[in-house]
Amino acid sequence: MEHKLTLYNTLTRKKELFVPLHSPNVGMYVCGPTVYGDAHLGHARPAITFDLLFRYLLHLGYKVRYVRNITDVGHLENDADSGEDKVAKKARLEQLEPMEVVQYYLNRYHQNMAALNVLSPSIEPQASGHIIEQIEFVQKILDAGFAYESEGSVYFDVEKYNRSHHYGKLSGRNIDELLETTRHLDGQSEKHRSVDFALWKKASPEHIMRWKSPWSEGFPGWHLECSAMGTKYLGEEFDIHGGGMDLIFPHHECEIAQSTAALGKETVHYWVHNNMITINGQKMGKSLGNFITLDEFFTGHHKLLDKAYSPMTIRFFILQAQYRSTIDFSNEALQAAEKGLQRLTEAYERLQKLQAAVETQGIASLQIADLRAKCEEAMQDDLNSPMVIAHLFDAAKAINTVHDGNGTISANDLAELKDTFKLFFEDILGLQTEEQAGSSNDAYKGAVDLLLQIRQQSKVNKDWATADKIRNELAALGFEIKDGKDHVEWSLK
Ligand code: ZN
Numbered sequence: 001m002e003h004k005l006t007l008y009n010t011l012t013r014k015k016e017l018f019v020p021l022h023s024p025n026v027g028m029y030v031c032g033p034t035v036y037g038d039a040h041l042g043h044a045r046p047a048i049t050f051d052l053l054f055r056y057l058l059h060l061g062y063k064v065r066y067v068r069n070i071t072d073v074g075h076l077e078n079d080a081d082s083g084e085d086k087v088a089k090k091a092r093l094e095q096l097e098p099m100e101v102v103q104y105y106l107n108r109y110h111q112n113m114a115a116l117n118v119l120s121p122s123i124e125p126q127a128s129g130h131i132i133e134q135i136e137f138v139q140k141i142l143d144a145g146f147a148y149e150s151e152g153s154v155y156f157d158v159e160k161y162n163r164s165h166h167y168g169k170l171s172g173r174n175i176d177e178l179l180e181t182t183r184h185l186d187g188q189s190e191k192h193r194s195v196d197f198a199l200w201k202k203a204s205p206e207h208i209m210r211w212k213s214p215w216s217e218g219f220p221g222w223h224l225e226c227s228a229m230g231t232k233y234l235g236e237e238f239d240i241h242g243g244g245m246d247l248i249f250p251h252h253e254c255e256i257a258q259s260t261a262a263l264g265k266e267t268v269h270y271w272v273h274n275n276m277i278t279i280n281g282q283k284m285g286k287s288l289g290n291f292i293t294l295d296e297f298f299t300g301h302h303k304l305l306d307k308a309y310s311p312m313t314i315r316f317f318i319l320q321a322q323y324r325s326t327i328d329f330s331n332e333a334l335q336a337a338e339k340g341l342q343r344l345t346e347a348y349e350r351l352q353k354l355q356a357a358v359e360t361q362g363i364a365s366l367q368i369a370d371l372r373a374k375c376e377e378a379m380q381d382d383l384n385s386p387m388v389i390a391h392l393f394d395a396a397k398a399i400n401t402v403h404d405g406n407g408t409i410s411a412n413d414l415a416e417l418k419d420t421f422k423l424f425f426e427d428i429l430g431l432q433t434e435e436q437a438g439s440s441n442d443a444y445k446g447a448v449d450l451l452l453q454i455r456q457q458s459k460v461n462k463d464w465a466t467a468d469k470i471r472n473e474l475a476a477l478g479f480e481i482k483d484g485k486d487h488v489e490w491s492l493k
Helices: 041-059 086-094 098-115 127-144 158-164 175-185 222-234 245-263 294-299 311-319 331-353 365-380 385-403 411-428 439-460 464-476
Strands: 006-009 014-017 025-030 063-068 147-150 153-156 197-202 218-220 238-244 268-274 277-279 327-329 479-483 488-492
Touching (some): 025 041, 025 222, 041 098, 041 294, 086 098, 197 222, 222 245, 294 311, 311 331, 439 464
Parallel strands (some): 025 238, 277 327
Antiparallel strands (some): 006 014, 153 197, 479 488
């Protein structure tokens, strides 16, 4: 396949040309959410980042098997080896069956993803449905001699592994230092060293989610599910493994150690990580009170939000930054993104109505011919979405010039511009105009149009009271109504 797509590989710390193992097939695994609460902004960024990569790989002609897991067991509080399971804790507090909690939040997660126009992955495996595979994986690590059993639990022996392999290669953490500071644990805990991590945990009597295993009735460690499910669906070696940067250590570092220990080889070729999101310069956290869920963004119901922001505004805002740079959310920045998206959407809608002329004048014809190549080049440079957006803004300028009567466009240029704009705006960036964003939107537009028709009729009938009432009530709801010569335009402020 002819392309020059480069991706920054966290493991080698450089941009590399993307060459899949079994072209045209590509295997991609992305760590999905732990479903014990509503999805927030932190979930939107990896979902959109890897949706962008998924869409672009499909555009290049690859057949992509995209696996995004759902964590529903084994993820303990503070991402640690002890403490309550996040899902089980929620179930206890809400007096629900753990799988009720999982289903409830999974449904809501899917609704949020659909609103953000994130494509569904090819496979969405749940950890609780893959206990057998995880037990088998633990057994392989034990057989290879890189794990030990202790009081019904099984731990990964980091020090032993590090003698023949490099624990810390992904995160760059200094394992000698880690070992040095943890050597005194011996004999005081089930674990030989605190740096060791759980592959299987024996369940305490009050622990709800438990399965039989050769070692104890218990549950798998959090890192294990991704090694087990990734290799089950994508093979012992596959192309891309992604997630947020916060997962590099310990989660992905442990995954590398587990897979290498069990299979005797490196499983993942390209490790891709998106950077984090801060809110008004602060890290997101429950204790900081700035944990804004996606639903709260969509409705505006949060004390830190001035107003509601549409899912497309959130998507556009995230795509305005390259995935490896940080993003800081603020009302100001979101409102700027909203305006920017509006400008692009308006130009895209105008583009559909432009009439072709004999030749292109007043706008640079060359720019149209180059637009596609420039956008491709930006995408191939480690998914430089902000650069693609900048090129689309240039195109929007040209569209507006023709729309305002200050230029003309030839049939060929118009066809090329329509094609390129659709490809990058809709198919690759995954943006939608308001009309495309859903039928409920159509229904509401239809209702406003209907009210305005009744108002027109009232004017014809000289029923000024009704006409004024409709206008004033719509204005109070935030609609701006402009009476033209022969038609009425409206927009939502
Ligand atoms: Zn994972």
